[in-house]
Amino acid sequence: xxxxxxxxxxxxxxxxxKAHYRFPAGSHYERFFKEIKETGRIMGVKCxxxxxxxxxxxxxxxxxxxxxxxxxxxxxxxxxxxxTSIYFPFIxxxxxxxxxxxxxxxxxxxxxxFSAINHILEEGDPEKLHIGMRVEAVLKEKREGNIGDIxxxxxxxx
Amino acid sequence: MGRKVAIIGxxxxxxxxxREDVNEMELIYEAAxxxxxxxxxxxxxxxxxxxxxxxxFEGRALPDMWCGEGAGGFMKHAFKISTGGTSGxxxxxxxxxxxxxxLFDKVMVVGFEKHSEGNASSGMALTDPFWDRxxxxxxxxxxxxxxxxxMADRGVTEEQSAKVAVKARRNACNNPHAHLQMPDLTVKExxxxxxxxxxxxxxxxxxxxxxxxxxxxxxxxxxxxxxPRPAWVRAAVTRHDHIYLGEVKKRLTIMRSLREAAKVAYxxxxxxxxxxxxxxxxxxxxxxxxxxxWYEALGFCKDGEGGKLIDDGITLMSGELPVNPSxxxxxxNPVGASGTIRVAEGALQIHGRGGKRQVPDVNLVxxxxxxxxxxSDLLILSSRPG
Numbered sequence: 332x333x334x335x336x337x338x339x340x341x342x343x344x345x346x347x348x349k350a351h352y353r354f355p356a357g358s359h360y361e362r363f364f365k366e367i368k369e370t371g372r373i374m375g376v377k378c379x380x381x382x383x384x385x386x387x388x389x390x391x392x393x394x395x396x397x398x399x400x401x402x403x404x405x406x407x408x409x410x411x412x413x414x415t416s417i418y419f420p421f422i423x424x425x426x427x428x429x430x431x432x433x434x435x436x437x438x439x440x441x442x443x444x445f446s447a448i449n450h451i452l453e454e455g456d457p458e459k460l461h462i463g464m465r466v467e468a469v470l471k472e473k474r475e476g477n478i479g480d481i482x483x484x485x486x487x488x489x
Numbered sequence: 490m491g492r493k494v495a496i497i498g499x500x501x502x503x504x505x506x507x508r509e510d511v512n513e514m515e516l517i518y519e520a521a522x523x524x525x526x527x528x529x530x531x532x533x534x535x536x537x538x539x540x541x542x543x544x545x546f547e548g549r550a551l552p553d554m555w556c557g558e559g560a561g562g563f564m565k566h567a568f569k570i571s572t573g574g575t576s577g578x579x580x581x582x583x584x585x586x587x588x589x590x591x592l593f594d595k596v597m598v599v600g601f602e603k604h605s606e607g608n609a610s611s612g613m614a615l616t617d618p619f620w621d622r623x624x625x626x627x628x629x630x631x632x633x634x635x636x637x638x639x640m641a642d643r644g645v646t647e648e649q650s651a652k653v654a655v656k657a658r659r660n661a662c663n664n665p666h667a668h669l670q671m672p673d674l675t676v677k678e679x680x681x682x683x684x685x686x687x688x689x690x691x692x693x694x695x696x697x698x699x700x701x702x703x704x705x706x707x708x709x710x711x712x713x714x715x716x717p718r719p720a721w722v723r724a725a726v727t728r729h730d731h732i733y734l735g736e737v738k739k740r741l742t743i744m745r746s747l748r749e750a751a752k753v754a755y756x757x758x759x760x761x762x763x764x765x766x767x768x769x770x771x772x773x774x775x776x777x778x779x780x781x782x783w784y785e786a787l788g789f790c791k792d793g794e795g796g797k798l799i800d801d802g803i804t805l806m807s808g809e810l811p812v813n814p815s816x817x818x819x820x821x822n823p824v825g826a827s828g829t830i831r832v833a834e835g836a837l838q839i840h841g842r843g844g845k846r847q848v849p850d851v852n853l854v855x856x857x858x859x860x861x862x863x864x865s866d867l868l869i870l871s872s873r874p875g
Contacts (some may be wrong), residue, residue: 352618360619387619387620387733393731393732413635414637415633415687416684417626418687419629419685419686422608423622424621424625425618436624436626436633438735439735445736446733447736449621449733478619
């Protein structure tokens with residue numbers, strides 16, 4: 332049962348742990364990240380069977396179980412198909428530290444892509460966000476070859 | 490279809506935010522011994538043990554290795570199933586397969602989680618390192634995205650969502666095992682609770698709980714001998730959708746994996762009008778909006794009418810189809826056990842052992858599990874072996 336006030340202190344141990352991991356990207360993800368780092372282009376892959384253009388560039392089409400080979404440039408503009416604003420301090424899985432709040436997040440369907448990318452929106456006020464709004468990827472100046480090379484998506488007037 | 494299989498016993502711990510009085514092995518032992526008692530069996534009667542747990546929340550790899558003996562798996566056929574939120578229902582489906590296959594006669598399934606030992610937020614941060622870690626904001630963040638889409642598509646309102654929270658926490662008061670029991674909760678209070686990820690408020694989301702739940706599956710011969718009113722498993726279906734959220738089209742609005750699982754299971758059992766034919770549903774509701782979306786995906790109503798079901802009280806205890814008399818996941822969420830609890834709660838409605846949460850004359854029960862971005866498990870339980 333939940334510990335009541337005044338109950339004897341129960342024995343517990345606390346462990347803080349640092350762990351290290353290395354993740355090889357594989358040929359598809361490596362190409363995506365090299366491309367965005369070197370040229371700033373966002374690339375997707377097209378399934379030879381169903382024709383869906385996937386970003387992230389899935390090496391295997393989940394629907395067809397086919398190896399994807401054909402590369403297609405997508406974006407950098409697109410539309411928000413889902414959005415939120417995060418108000419609770421959540422741990423950034425890349426640093427282990429809580430992200431500053433609040434911030435906007437969305438699923439962004441880049442022009443030319445079938446799937447959407449889950450990323451950060453520059454606008455964090457939910458009153459100023461809506462489904463269908465047009466956005467554009469804003470890239471880092473000094474890119475490193477990871478998804479953080481896209482800083483966020485900024486709303487645009489068209 | 491395999492052999493006929495029934496659930497003949499269930500057992501649960503008291504679930505709450507922190508079971509500091511027990512370690513995980515003791516927690517599991519409580520549920521396992523309660524289920525054995527319910528089935529009037531001893532561990533010697535059990536041929537095989539299936540454990541279900543969502544790894545990493547407690548910071549131990551292979552949790553079954555550190556606590557599995559608490560479920561009586563020593564020198565038995567025993568292994569663990571881990572499929573995220575669906576772990577508990579997938580474990581139950583595995584237990585069913587074990588007996589249906591004819592290879593085992595009496596199988597115990599134990600789902601468990603002790604959220605208080607770790608930090609669910611750290612566990613949830615361990616997503617795909619290339620695409621998700623940079624952005625992932627736990628179940629709340631990714632659900633919030635889908636809720637924005639669902640509200641826009643179906644016009645479901647915040648008030649309808651809050652009504653689901655009120656129903657769940659009030660039902661939980663009739664369940665001695667439930668975590669969040671809030672007899673006086675109001676729609677206004679739910680709407681005044683802080684926004685965690687727009688538009689989701691704290692009281693619209695499931696809690697993190699410590700708890701375990703055990704179920705005993707038996708072959709036809711044993712079930713008929715040992716249980717006055719066995720809960721027969723009439724269908725068990727699993728469907729997994731895409732693994733990247735952005736590839737799942739309109740998760741809550743369409744919920745393809747649940748729709749597909751329901752279609753297959755309803756065909757097996759011959760269900761034509763789910764709202765009329767089921768007596769109870771125990772569905773895996775990670776948050777209020779999902780419960781309304783599942784009403785639509787499960788065919789309780791037409792698309793776009795899920796909110797009306799809660800407005801009209803159809804899914805209350807007094808309604809035509811009580812949904813989650815237990816209080817559901819919104820009230821109790823030891824995640825590796827949450828699916829097992831759904832199956833146990835469905836079975837005990839047929840056993841007639843539901844106590845204050847018992848719905849009268851239950852013959853047909855729908856049970857679902859939900860996991861990862863869009864995985865679904867679905868079971869249909871019946872008082873008749875079929």
